[in-house]
Amino acid sequence: MARALGTLPLLSEALARGELSYSKVRELTRVATPETEERLLAVGRAGTAEHVERVVRGWRRMDQKAEAREATKRHAGRALQVYQDEDGMVVVRGRLEPEVGAVLVQALAAAREALYQKADENVPAGTFADVSAETPTMAQQQADALGLLAETALHHGIDPGAPAERYQVVVHVDAEVLADPEQPGQSVLEDGARVPAETSQRLACDASRVVMRHDPDGRITEVGARTRTIPPALRRALQHRDRGCRFPGCGVRFGQGHHIRHWAHGGPTTLSNLALLCRRHHRAVHEEGYQVDRQLDGELRFRRPDGRLLPEVPPAAAVPADPVRVMRTRHETQGLQIHARTAMPGWLGESLDVGYAIDVLHPLSATATPARCGLQADQRIAAGAPGIEAAVQGSHAFDAATS
16 A cells, blocks of 8 residues: 555545545555556545445456456566676566565565664664765665575475475585685585685675585595584574573674684684574674674674774653644644644535446556446546545435436
8 A cells, every 4th residue: 555655646645645545545556556646645535434445345356357468468478587697696577476576575675674673773873974874775685685585485394295404505615714704715506606614704704614624635425424513402592591592783683693702713603602683683793894702791882894893772762641742743743733624525425336436547548348327437427427526425316317
């Protein structure tokens, strides 16, 4: 509904001024377009919510045949391409059917909210202007959200009958590189694509690992058992203690375990050496130069890449003691006069003929089946037949014309 109102200024204004109820606008936005918005607004003003719902149902039936043809065409045109570009980036291009695309859009929105929006809501306006300037663009947020969706899907399993190992993403990194990104050595994916050593450090913070030893000729001499960096019991304790990302001003509930002193440097996998960070800020600490350390009192201290301290964000503003008065003051400032009769329809109790109303309102009425009075809708309008309000109200003249 909110997305539709962005292109329907008349309905949006009527809702904002209290002239149409939420129920009416919700129904009208299911079928309204910029071309039909004005006539549907008249329906909403003239009839009750039940009238509007019936008219919308009839409107959608008129569109069913056209929609069926479009659906067949869309189904045949579905496609998805995933390939690696020359610079190593993976390019995703595709066309999805509306219902599949809607699921993807909703999933991306939920993932993006988990990564970014919940954190932004906790930051008061005007706070950390330099940090907010670093917020990724919408396109970058969408890319990060898609990555989170892929990780979540594989974590919960897409095909229970297939081995989980088949879907793992493997990074090969030399021990020297893992301890010091400046050291020479490999840090590559299974297919040979290189990733930064800092990225390998971030991934190694909270992932399964297998230690392999090689001889001088590169042959494997020993393979250790796979181990988890953070055991499940310790992870539950970490989640219970931190309750979300510990980066100042974030608080996103979903996070990854971060070794304050990396285990490659001898840091232990203990609660005191762990902190919960969301994907965005875990990357900031490993790959963007931000720093974190734990003080003697147990509190965490974050610093910007230039060494400046990041202070904790103050609590959000409290809800006003009298929110109704605040809302009324805002309405007065905007010039809104909302009273008991603002949203009252013009209906006087007459019956509604949905068929005639659709013939008058729908853009395809010129090719519709002739109505019971023997005239096309455009002919009846030219002949002085009842207008839109009369169609909704079921006036006496309309009753006579259709008897």
